[in-house]
Amino acid sequence: MTPLLTDLRVVEVSAFIAAPLGGMTLAQLGAEVIRIDPIGGNIDYRRWPLNEAGESLYWASLNKGKRSVAIDLRHAEGQELARALIGAPGEGGGILVTNLPAKGWMDYETLRQSRHDLIMLQLTGNPDGSSAVDYTVNCASGLPHATGPTAEPVNHVMPVWDVAAGLYIATGLLAAERHRARTGAGQKIDLSLADVMLASVANLGFTAEVEINGTGRQPIGNDLYGAYGHDFATRDGRRVMVVAITTRQWAAIGLATGLSERLAMIGPMMGVDLATEGGRFAARHAISAVLEPWFAARSLGEVREALEAAGVLWGPYQDFAQLVGEDSRFSADNPMFRQVDHHGIGPFLTPGSPLAFGAVTRQEPGSAPRLGSATEAVLHERLGLAAHEIARLAERGIVSL
Amino acid sequence: MTPLLTDLRVVEVSAFIAAPLGGMTLAQLGAEVIRIDPIGGNIDYRRWPLNEAGESLYWASLNKGKRSVAIDLRHAEGQELARALIGAPGEGGGILVTNLPAKGWMDYETLRQSRHDLIMLQLTGNPDGSSAVDYTVNCASGLPHATGPTAEPVNHVMPVWDVAAGLYIATGLLAAERHRARTGAGQKIDLSLADVMLASVANLGFTAEVEINGTGRQPIGNDLYGAYGHDFATRDGRRVMVVAITTRQWAAIGLATGLSERLAMIGPMMGVDLATEGGRFAARHAISAVLEPWFAARSLGEVREALEAAGVLWGPYQDFAQLVGEDSRFSADNPMFRQVDHHGIGPFLTPGSPLAFGAVTRQEPGSAPRLGSATEAVLHERLGLAAHEIARLAERGIVSL
Numbered sequence: 001m002t003p004l005l006t007d008l009r010v011v012e013v014s015a016f017i018a019a020p021l022g023g024m025t026l027a028q029l030g031a032e033v034i035r036i037d038p039i040g041g042n043i044d045y046r047r048w049p050l051n052e053a054g055e056s057l058y059w060a061s062l063n064k065g066k067r068s069v070a071i072d073l074r075h076a077e078g079q080e081l082a083r084a085l086i087g088a089p090g091e092g093g094g095i096l097v098t099n100l101p102a103k104g105w106m107d108y109e110t111l112r113q114s115r116h117d118l119i120m121l122q123l124t125g126n127p128d129g130s131s132a133v134d135y136t137v138n139c140a141s142g143l144p145h146a147t148g149p150t151a152e153p154v155n156h157v158m159p160v161w162d163v164a165a166g167l168y169i170a171t172g173l174l175a176a177e178r179h180r181a182r183t184g185a186g187q188k189i190d191l192s193l194a195d196v197m198l199a200s201v202a203n204l205g206f207t208a209e210v211e212i213n214g215t216g217r218q219p220i221g222n223d224l225y226g227a228y229g230h231d232f233a234t235r236d237g238r239r240v241m242v243v244a245i246t247t248r249q250w251a252a253i254g255l256a257t258g259l260s261e262r263l264a265m266i267g268p269m270m271g272v273d274l275a276t277e278g279g280r281f282a283a284r285h286a287i288s289a290v291l292e293p294w295f296a297a298r299s300l301g302e303v304r305e306a307l308e309a310a311g312v313l314w315g316p317y318q319d320f321a322q323l324v325g326e327d328s329r330f331s332a333d334n335p336m337f338r339q340v341d342h343h344g345i346g347p348f349l350t351p352g353s354p355l356a357f358g359a360v361t362r363q364e365p366g367s368a369p370r371l372g373s374a375t376e377a378v379l380h381e382r383l384g385l386a387a388h389e390i391a392r393l394a395e396r397g398i399v400s401l
Numbered sequence: 402m403t404p405l406l407t408d409l410r411v412v413e414v415s416a417f418i419a420a421p422l423g424g425m426t427l428a429q430l431g432a433e434v435i436r437i438d439p440i441g442g443n444i445d446y447r448r449w450p451l452n453e454a455g456e457s458l459y460w461a462s463l464n465k466g467k468r469s470v471a472i473d474l475r476h477a478e479g480q481e482l483a484r485a486l487i488g489a490p491g492e493g494g495g496i497l498v499t500n501l502p503a504k505g506w507m508d509y510e511t512l513r514q515s516r517h518d519l520i521m522l523q524l525t526g527n528p529d530g531s532s533a534v535d536y537t538v539n540c541a542s543g544l545p546h547a548t549g550p551t552a553e554p555v556n557h558v559m560p561v562w563d564v565a566a567g568l569y570i571a572t573g574l575l576a577a578e579r580h581r582a583r584t585g586a587g588q589k590i591d592l593s594l595a596d597v598m599l600a601s602v603a604n605l606g607f608t609a610e611v612e613i614n615g616t617g618r619q620p621i622g623n624d625l626y627g628a629y630g631h632d633f634a635t636r637d638g639r640r641v642m643v644v645a646i647t648t649r650q651w652a653a654i655g656l657a658t659g660l661s662e663r664l665a666m667i668g669p670m671m672g673v674d675l676a677t678e679g680g681r682f683a684a685r686h687a688i689s690a691v692l693e694p695w696f697a698a699r700s701l702g703e704v705r706e707a708l709e710a711a712g713v714l715w716g717p718y719q720d721f722a723q724l725v726g727e728d729s730r731f732s733a734d735n736p737m738f739r740q741v742d743h744h745g746i747g748p749f750l751t752p753g754s755p756l757a758f759g760a761v762t763r764q765e766p767g768s769a770p771r772l773g774s775a776t777e778a779v780l781h782e783r784l785g786l787a788a789h790e791i792a793r794l795a796e797r798g799i800v801s802l
Contacts, residue, residue: 004576004577004579004580005576005579005580006583008579017605021604024604025572029572029576043646043647046678047627047628047678048626048627048628048678048679048682049606049609049610049614049618049626049627051613051614052614056606057606057609057610057613057614058605058606060606060609061603061604061605061606061609062604062605062606126730127730127735127736127737131714132714132716133644133646133714135625135630135642135644135716136642136644136714136715136716137716138642138716139632139640139641139642139716139717139718139719140716140717140718140719140724140728141559141719141724142719142720142721142723142724143557143558143559144623144718145718145719145720145721146558146720146721147548147549147555147556147557147558148548148549148555151720153623153632153640153718154548154549154555154623155548155622155623155632155642156544156548156557156559156561157544157547157548157618157620157626158542158544158557158561158601158602158605159605160557160559160561160564163561163565163601163605164564164565164568167565167568167569167571167572168568168755168756170568170572171426171430171568171571171572171575171756172756172758174572174575174576174579175405175406175430175575175756175758176405176758176760177579178405178406178409178575178578178579179405179406179758179760179761181582182407183760185760186760187758187759187760187761188759189756189757189758189759190756190757190759191755191756191757192755194730195730195735195737195752195755196755198730198731198735198737198738198752198755199737199752199753199754199755200559200564201559201721201724202462202731202738202750202751202752203422203425203462203463203752204418204459204462204463204559204560204564205450205457205458205459205461205462205463206721207721207724207725207731207749207750208450208458208461208462208746208749209450209458209721210721210722210724210725210726211725211749211750212452212458212746212747212749213450213452213453213458216720216721216722216725217450217558217721219558221556222545222554222555222556224536225449225450225558226448226449226450227449229536231540231554231556239540239554240540241536241537241539241540241556243534243536243537245444245534246444277447277448277449278449281449313532313533313534313537314537315533315536315537315538315539315540315541316540316541317540317541317545317546317554318540318541318542318543318546319543319546319547319552319617320543320546320547320602320607320608320610320611320617320618321611321617322543323541323542323543323602323608323611324608324611324612324617325611327541329527329528329595329596329599330599330603330608334528334596334599335528336528336596336599336600337599337603345609345613346613348608348609348612348613349603349608349612350603351596351599351600351603351604352600353600354569354592354593354596354597354599354600355569355572355573355576355590355591355592356590356591356592357573357576357577357580357588357590358588358589358590358591359577359580359584359586359587359588360580360588
């Protein structure tokens with residue numbers, strides 16, 4: 001079966017999370033993604049977590065299904081090779097994504113000389129091109145001050161802005177390629193991590209709240225804002241998140257716990273209408289107080305059984321070991337996952353794209369390439385170099401194979 | 402100038418964050434996005450935060466630039482209208498995104514009878530189609546247990562999985578439309594919030610760490626894993642995040658604070674090599690101890706000046722009010738933002754797409770439509786209904802205008 005993004009060819013000169021995730025997202029939909037790295041790897045090649053042998057689980061996980069070309073990018077001849085690869089002909093080619101400084105040989109106007117319809121997406125930290133990373137963008141987002149039970153800022157562990165930027169990259173490249181297929185025109189696309197953060201925070205209404213209502217969102221611990229949601233401890237030391245947004249979900253909590261009548265007393269007691277989301281939010285502490293003993297008296301298994309039977313919207317808290325060990329969605333039974341043997345690391349459960357397309361078989365997740373393992377094939381296929389020419393480049397240290 | 406995604410037409414039957422964000426992402430790149438809602442609005446129409454008059458800042462922010470069609474979807478005739486709109490002819494049409502149960506009239510096989518090349522993306526909570534929301538997926542991700550200073554789980558406030566799913570939706574629809582333009586074939590695309598979470602956590606190496614190294618990531622407060630990053634309080638009660646990933650960034654911290662020599666004592670003292678990221682991570686508490694008094698003795702302004710001069714990678718913490726009031730990137734000087742007057746709410750700073758495409762002017766962010774404001778125009782344009790026919794439908798309560 002032909003892959004979904006057949007004939008799409010993207011060159012990636014990247015490091016860290018966002019740009020590699022952008023490339024991988026397209027690779028997992030069937031695009032050919034060629035990651036060009038300096039010989040020995042880019043700055044992210046040994047990023048933690050590592051296995052015992054020092055291989056990066058992070059690099060292995062963010063570069064699956066790509067082809068690796070290793071070139072000495074400080075050398076003029078290496079730069080020329082990279083430029084030629086980026087500008088190589090072909091309808092779905094001529095697409096570059098990078099989060100490195102696009103200066104000198106990698107400047108857009110320079111690269112465009114090899115291919116006038118080049119599409120180049122450059123990710124920067126700030127809109128003005130200055131440096132920023134997920135951590136230095138996140139602290140400015142307002143979210144850390146609203147996270148956790150107090151106003152003490154709490155950083156996220158999930159690199160949200162990197163992941164969102166990676167997905168904007170995939171969207172942006174597909175949109176630009178659609179435009180080029182219709183008009184023949186390439187273009188430069190600029191994206192900054194800070195703009196991804198600012199747009200997201202504004203799209204969710206956090207800044208409008210300040211501008212219109214004069215108040216910023218306050219920390220409310222693990223509760224859910226504007227509706228009912230709370231986390232409860234179980235008898236066996238586990239914890240669950242329970243949510244009610246719709247009236248049906250709210251009724252289900254009473255049904256599952258047998259506490260409908262007591263919960264109904266809260267409305268008059270607190271002077272709120274529990275039939276509304278806002279009323280349940282206002283009375284959330286009273287609701288949680290009524291429910292807490294029920295959860296504390298039951299094991300996770302018992303809680304699960306009762307909540308599922310009544311159709312409550314809920315989920316168990318899991319640490320990473322519990323996610324790996326207990327969650328049936330994290331298993332080879334989930335068609336997104338495969339057990340993949342990764343070079344120098346060994347087998348671990350590896351996801352393909354979460355997008356399941358009916359018209360094509362899901363692309364195998366694959367593994368990250370050994371550094372430089374596609375240098376020879378790509379230089380031959382795309383630039384027509386002969387084996388002895390490539391061997392000579394390798395001897396001189398311009399490329400590594 | 403023609404918009405980037407000219408001739409792309411998406412119908413959205415949606416609620417909450419992910420599906421509306423997917424539609425808005427495409428609308429902000431120039432696609433025509435028609436959101437069909439039940440008369441009076443869908444379940445997200447009054448979601449918090451609200452303004453004083455009860456208008457939702459959340460809905461207004463997630464539905465910008467769309468056209469609104471309001472139809473009684475419980476009525477057979479209303480369902481027939483919606484089905485006809487989804488299947489309306491046109492090269493870039495025949496695309497539906499929904500996160501509602503796709504049963505009955507909205508079943509894929511049923512809809513395909515009106516248009517054989519229909520592209521339909523359905524977002525569910527779990528891969529098996531059962532319900533889940535960001536909160537009940539997030540608790541299972543492992544991340545809350547690794548967030549904050551202790552193993553007590555901390556929920557994120559940013560709905561990460563919703564936002565990532567929204568961007569996967571935009572990517573998935575563009576990929577499927579590219580495939581259809583080449584092959585003529587439509588398809589159903591399935592995506593679940595849980596798979597987005599599982600893929601993301603695995604792509605970042607969190608699960609491989611458990612499977613390969615036998616250990617899950619532990620909470621380390623606001624520190625950065627595998628390199629140096631820490632938050633410091635300033636004399637004037639503010640807080641900053643300071644990060645060093647590269648050697649240059651590490652040297653800059655010593656330079657800015659004048660503490661290079663003292664920092665250099667930490668290597669031998671702790672028995673680590675501070676020239677490596679891993680060494681700096683291992684010695685992070687000692688590093689922070691040396692740096693802390695420097696920050697505590699200075700105001701945010703003084704800290705900013707010294708860090709900027711030395712090229713330190715850093716950022717200030719801001720709550721939402723500070724983000725709105727102090728951050729120059731959150732202003733009309735940033736070309737992503739416009740001051741937009743929103744129906745029933747008033748003006749607030751509103752982002753367009755963070756993607757800036759060189760070949761086209763950035764689409765104005767626009768505002769969310771008044772519910773049903775495009776019903777008449779869309780029924781006329783797409784289904785050829787005459788004014789008196791539409792008026793009759795409105796009188797009978799099948800549509801609202």
